[in-house]
Every structure is written in structure tokens, then in C-alpha cells.
Amino acid sequence: MYGKMKQFIESNFLQEVILLVFSFVLFTLNDWILIASWKSLFLGIIYFILLYGHAQINRFFLLPILIEKHKLLQYLLFTFLLLIVSALALNYLTVNQLYKNCFLHNNPIKMSYQYQMGILLGSLICILGTTRLVEYYRSQKIKASKELLFNKNQMAFLNMQLNPHFLFNTLNTIYGISFKYPEKTPELILKVSELLRYQVENTKKETVTIEKEVDFISSYIELEKERIGHRCKIDFVCNIDHPKDFKIAPMLLFTYVENAFKHGTCTIDDCFVKINLSILEGCLLLNIENSVPSKKSETSTNIGLENTQMRLEMLYKNNYDLQIRNDKNTFTVALKIKL
Structure with missing residues (x-):
């Protein structure tokens, strides 16, 4: 109605x-x-x-x-x-x-004739001004509707790419673990199914609480510790008070966490991944540093990072700052989002 x-x-x-x-x-x-x-x-x-x-x-x-x-x-x-x-x-x-x-x-x-000219001029200004204002409103409304539709289509397209991308990487994780620790495979499959359930249920939402996103990231890090914890130093520090009070776009932070494990720990021993997540004065701060192997076992398409960059631009525009530095031995991500 x-x-x-x-x-x-x-x-x-x-x-x-x-x-x-x-x-x-x-x-x-x-x-x-x-x-x-x-x-x-x-x-x-x-x-x-x-x-x-x-x-x-x-x-x-x-x-x-x-x-x-x-x-x-x-x-x-x-x-x-x-x-x-x-x-x-x-x-x-x-x-x-x-x-x-x-x-x-x-x-x-x-x-008088002069008075009629004044009335005509006044009515012209009043009517033209009002009509131009209405026409401007219509054009801006159409423009906003087109931009909203474009953004929705773009977000749907990005999520379509993100879903198989995440599934592909998690299946690779289970595959790697099953060779060395076959007895842990059933438990890990159950944990991965929980991760997939979260991913499927929440990517269609505009926002989720920071608490849910952090729980998801923590579960993924625990999964990676099972896979490469024996040869990789993994540090995860989360300093967030009242995580239920803040919201963020789902799966936004996870892409950078996943990238650190996928490309920073693939072929070398004595590798490291350092993740620091905090909220300061209404701004979320994510700092990730990981080792960079001298020889990569696979070619990266960077689909996840590129899609996340596009999502950041559409969702937060001028309310975020992203710094990525790729040195010879380390890959660093510094992300700041005004929540």
C-alpha cells in the first residue's frame, strides 16, 4: 500500500x-x-x-x-x-x-501594462524555477536508481566469484591435510562445512556483526594451524571491545587473511603469518604481514584481492584506507575502515 x-x-x-x-x-x-x-x-x-x-x-x-x-x-x-x-x-x-x-x-x-509585465515575469520565474527543481529531482532519482542497480549487480557478480573462490581454497586445504593427518580429516570436514555455511548464509546480507566475522576468521585460522602449524609461525591478535556493537560487510576482512595463508605459506618452511585486528575510535584496523616464498608453486590470479578492492570502493568509498606493500620477503596489508 x-x-x-x-x-x-x-x-x-x-x-x-x-x-x-x-x-x-x-x-x-x-x-x-x-x-x-x-x-x-x-x-x-x-x-x-x-x-x-x-x-x-x-x-x-x-x-x-x-x-x-x-x-x-x-x-x-x-x-x-x-x-x-x-x-x-x-x-x-x-x-x-x-x-x-x-x-x-x-x-x-x-x-497597467507595466504591472502585467511584472506579473508575467514573476510567474515565469516561479513556474520555471519549480519545474526545473522537479525535473532535477527526477533526473537525480533516476541516476541514483541506476547507480543502485549497478552496484547491486556488481555486488552479486563479485559474490558469485567469491563463493567458488572460497570453496576452491578450502577444499585445497582439506586435500593437503588429508595426506599427512588422515585421522583429522572428518573433524576438519565438519569445521569446513561450518565455515561454508556461514559463507553461504551471510554473503547475501549487507552487514554482519564484527563478532560473527571474527569468529569466522578465528575458525579459519584454527583450520590453517592444523594444516601448517608445524612449519609456520601464526600469530593472531584481536583487540575489540563490544564486537556485537559494530557491523561490517561479510567476508570483507577474510579475503586478506586467506590470501596471507594461501600465498605466504605455500612452499617454504619457517614461514610466518601475523594478523592484528582492532577497533580504535570507531575505526576498524586490520594489519597482516606474511612471508613471501622465493618460488611460488602456482600462479595467482588475485581474483579475491581485486574483488575485495572493488567491494571496499562500492561499500565504503571515502571511508576506508588500504595500503598494500609487496617486498622481497614480506607481504603487508594495512586496512582502515570507518565503521
Whole structure:
């Protein structure tokens, strides 16, 4: 019901009707054109039609000369000529008809040609200004709707890529563990299923609590400790008070954590991954540092990092700062998000 009413209120036709009624009340139904009979009402409507018609002729035929062709002098010339012709018509109507049936005859100044030009100019500014404001609102609304639709499509596309990307990496993790520790495989499969359930259930949400995201990251780190803890030094420090009070886009931080393990620990012993997560003055701080192998066993497509960069830009725009440094021996990520 609310949606239909909103659609009706925002319809172009209704906005034009409201503008028409507003103009009629403002320039006709007032104390200087006193409507005392059906005849005077008819004359008042004729008077208003001239005012409104003058403004609409300018709107649809003359204003495009200024806005689309950018010819200011030509627009001003035609506007002045139209103003003179319309003032002549209004002055004739006022002197010969309106003063006999309305309140105008008590104020001779209001029946002068100069006064009619002033009324025409005032109505032109009022009606054109209102119509331009309404048209600007419509264009901005259409633009915002297109941007929103584009962002939704982009987010859906990124999530479609993120889902198999995450599944591919977790299956590789289980595959690696199953060779060395086959007895741990059932337990790890159960833990991975919980991770996948979180990923499937939450990627469609706009935000999740920091608490849920941290629990997800912690579970993944525990999984990696089972896989490579014997040859990799893993440090995870989380310093967040009241994690339920803050929200963040799901799976946003995880991509950088996953990247550190996937590409920083693949081929070398004595590797390391350091992760520090905190919230300070309403800003989330994520710092990750991992070792870089001299020889990589596989070629990275960086799909996860690129998609996350795009998500950051769409979701947080100017409210985040991302610094990535890739040195010879270390890969560092420093992310700051204003929550």
C-alpha cells in the first residue's frame, strides 16, 4: 500500500497537476483577483492560462535554446519578445474584462501594462524555477536508481566469484591435510562445512556483526594451524571491545587473511603469518604481514584481492584506507575502515 502511494505521489503526471494547482492559487485565487461569480471565475481561469501558457512556452520551446544549445543572447531576445506579446494580451484582458467583474478596478496600478509585465515575469520565474527543481529531482532519482542497480549487480557478480573462490581454497586445504593427518580429516570436514555455511548464509546480507566475522576468521585460522602449524609461525591478535556493537560487510576482512595463508605459506618452511585486528575510535584496523616464498608453486590470479578492492570502493568509498606493500620477503596489508 505504501509503495503504491509513494509511486503515485512521485508520478510525473501528479507532479505537473500539483504545479498547475499551486500556480493557479498563487496567481489567480487571491485578493487582487476577487472571484465573485462564475463569470469572474471563468475570466480568472483565462487570466491564469495566459500566465501558465507563457511560462510553458518558455519552458518547452525557449529554454532548450539556453540549456541544450547554450545561446544566452538568443534565449533572452525570444524571452523578451514573448514577454511583450503576452503582456499586451494580459493588459487587454485586464482593462476590458477583469476590472468589470473582479477586484482589480479598485487599484488602477494593477491594470497597467507595466504591472502585467511584472506579473508575467514573476510567474515565469516561479513556474520555471519549480519545474526545473522537479525535473532535477527526477533526473537525480533516476541516476541514483541506476547507480543502485549497478552496484547491486556488481555486488552479486563479485559474490558469485567469491563463493567458488572460497570453496576452491578450502577444499585445497582439506586435500593437503588429508595426506599427512588422515585421522583429522572428518573433524576438519565438519569445521569446513561450518565455515561454508556461514559463507553461504551471510554473503547475501549487507552487514554482519564484527563478532560473527571474527569468529569466522578465528575458525579459519584454527583450520590453517592444523594444516601448517608445524612449519609456520601464526600469530593472531584481536583487540575489540563490544564486537556485537559494530557491523561490517561479510567476508570483507577474510579475503586478506586467506590470501596471507594461501600465498605466504605455500612452499617454504619457517614461514610466518601475523594478523592484528582492532577497533580504535570507531575505526576498524586490520594489519597482516606474511612471508613471501622465493618460488611460488602456482600462479595467482588475485581474483579475491581485486574483488575485495572493488567491494571496499562500492561499500565504503571515502571511508576506508588500504595500503598494500609487496617486498622481497614480506607481504603487508594495512586496512582502515570507518565503521
